[in-house]
Amino acid sequence: MLIMKRTEIKLLFAESVEQLIGSDVVVKGWVRTKRGNKNVAFIALNDGSTINNIQVVVDLANFDEGLLRRVTTGACICVEGQLVKSQGAGQSVEIQAKNIVLYGEADPDSYPLQKKGHSMEFLREIGHLRPRTNTFGAVCRIRHHMAYAIHTFFHERGFFYFHTPLITASDCEGAGEMFQVTTLDMKNPPRLEDGSIDYSQDFFGKQTALTVSGQLEGELGATALGKIYTFGPTFRAENSNTPRHLAEFWMIEPEMAFYDIDDLTALEEEFIKYCVTWALDHCQDDLQFLNNMIDKGLLERLKSVVSTDFVRLPYTEGIRILEEAVKNGHKFEFPVYWGVDLASEHERYLVEEHFKKPVIMIDYPKEIKAFYMKQNDDGKTVQGTDVLFPQIGEIIGGSVREENYDKLMNSITERNIPMKDMWWYLDTRRYGTCPHAGFGLGFERLMLFVTGMANIRDVIPFPRTPKTAEF
Ligand code: 4AD
Numbered sequence: 001m002l003i004m005k006r007t008e009i010k011l012l013f014a015e016s017v018e019q020l021i022g023s024d025v026v027v028k029g030w031v032r033t034k035r036g037n038k039n040v041a042f043i044a045l046n047d048g049s050t051i052n053n054i055q056v057v058v059d060l061a062n063f064d065e066g067l068l069r070r071v072t073t074g075a076c077i078c079v080e081g082q083l084v085k086s087q088g089a090g091q092s093v094e095i096q097a098k099n100i101v102l103y104g105e106a107d108p109d110s111y112p113l114q115k116k117g118h119s120m121e122f123l124r125e126i127g128h129l130r131p132r133t134n135t136f137g138a139v140c141r142i143r144h145h146m147a148y149a150i151h152t153f154f155h156e157r158g159f160f161y162f163h164t165p166l167i168t169a170s171d172c173e174g175a176g177e178m179f180q181v182t183t184l185d186m187k188n189p190p191r192l193e194d195g196s197i198d199y200s201q202d203f204f205g206k207q208t209a210l211t212v213s214g215q216l217e218g219e220l221g222a223t224a225l226g227k228i229y230t231f232g233p234t235f236r237a238e239n240s241n242t243p244r245h246l247a248e249f250w251m252i253e254p255e256m257a258f259y260d261i262d263d264l265t266a267l268e269e270e271f272i273k274y275c276v277t278w279a280l281d282h283c284q285d286d287l288q289f290l291n292n293m294i295d296k297g298l299l300e301r302l303k304s305v306v307s308t309d310f311v312r313l314p315y316t317e318g319i320r321i322l323e324e325a326v327k328n329g330h331k332f333e334f335p336v337y338w339g340v341d342l343a344s345e346h347e348r349y350l351v352e353e354h355f356k357k358p359v360i361m362i363d364y365p366k367e368i369k370a371f372y373m374k375q376n377d378d379g380k381t382v383q384g385t386d387v388l389f390p391q392i393g394e395i396i397g398g399s400v401r402e403e404n405y406d407k408l409m410n411s412i413t414e415r416n417i418p419m420k421d422m423w424w425y426l427d428t429r430r431y432g433t434c435p436h437a438g439f440g441l442g443f444e445r446l447m448l449f450v451t452g453m454a455n456i457r458d459v460i461p462f463p464r465t466p467k468t469a470e471f
């Protein structure tokens with residue numbers, strides 16, 4: 001027995017299953033539930049290839065009682081049997097078991113994933129097992145599809161996947177929120193005469209950290225290859241305990257030579273719509289499950305985003321709308337005035353209450369944005385863009401880059417950014433400088449939107465947040 005090839009359970013839910021009905025199949029997976037009576041047992045088996053479980057019907061007369069007793073929720077088994085049309089409601093085919101091999105038991109007294117009803121918080125504590133739940137299985141499969149969609153989107157449009165370093169000496173966003181990378185002895189680091197740490201003796205001969213963004217190196221790629229994108233892990237040591245921040249997240253950063261602000265916002269909109277459409281086309285079962293179990297408005301929201309035009313909203317106009325709201329009695333926790341870095345309550349008001357659709361905000365005050373953004377002629381604003389989404393807030397941050405050497409230098413000096421590690425970046429403006437633009441999409445923010453999950457810790461397999469780095 002069991003020399004037959006394994007069939008993935010996904011195939012048993014495809015239309016082509018008709019051809020298999022009546023023949024013997026082999027499936028392998030983990031038991032979700034077992035129920036039945038004294039004559040027959042019904043095992044719901046899942047192998048991760050799909051959210052759907054195949055029902056295995058076991059005629060108890062033909063099986064060793066001791067073996068079946070050990071086939072409990074969480075156990076891993078191999079089943080050989082005939083695929084038949086199902087008599088029961090809820091599934092179209094089922095397997096009449098002929099042989100069962102028990103690969104691994106899961107002691108019911110200690111296996112933590114019993115039937116259902118576990119809170120998201122509890123599941124985070126058993127992050128090593130949560131991919132075996134329906135919800136996280138669905139999230140993980142969608143995550144895969146989104147990554148694949150992203151590579152496909154850029155590849156189809158002639159972008160090159162450009163690998164930027166994870167260890168770096170420059171702080172792209174200038175927020176000083178970097179995780180230091182060092183091999184120095186923490187207890188007794190070498191010191192200079194003035195008492196400060198002598199990083200020349202560190203591994204790289206200078207102070208280094210994990211990257212907060214691949215953008216600066218991405219610009220080097222774009223000003224040579226034309227259009228590039230990065231897709232990799234990003235690290236921020238910001239002490240933000242919110243449902244939308246991770247200390248380790250994945251970011252997609254396209255960077256394009258010769259793009260102006262209109263080209264940039266058009267690409268941002270097209271890109272998100274492409275990803276959402278991909279999910280609707282390729283992840284139907286998982287999205288339907290999440291729509292039923294997690295967020296009843298999910299499918300409707302996804303469909304509405306792909307068919308709606310995103311608003312282009314200058315910051316100044318956004319402030320005017322918010323001030324108007326305040327005048328009409330709307331209460332915000334934080335004040336609204338020109339120059340303020342908008343709080344998420346402000347962004348959500350604009351997106352969810354005023355426009356009721358995604359908003360791409362442009363032309364921000366230069367003081368609240370990073371040093372590299374292209375300065376507008378008004379001397380006050382820069383060509384930065386944030387894409388604001390319902391329930392998520394900022395999903396994309398991007399800008400046209402300042403390509404003028406002198407203006408860029410002014411901005412660097414104004415912000416007291418240390419120059420000595422930036423010479424290579426400035427060279428792009430000294431030699432063959434060109435107009436260019438780019439943006440960064442937070443992969444987990446996109447995942448939040450596409451899955452309807454409420455907390456960013458639940459859309460990445462192993463979240464890293466302040467005080468947690470388990471698994
Ligand atoms: O707006 P940010 O900081 O922009 C940049 O890093 C630019 N260098 C990107 C570029 O132009 N190439 O970050 C970009 C996006 C945000 O819009 C958000 O979606 C996500 O990255 N993000 C985070 N996601 C999860 N956890 C965090 N702590 C995040 N910080 C930013």
Ligand code: MG
Binds near residue numbers: 396397
């Ligand atoms: Mg931002």
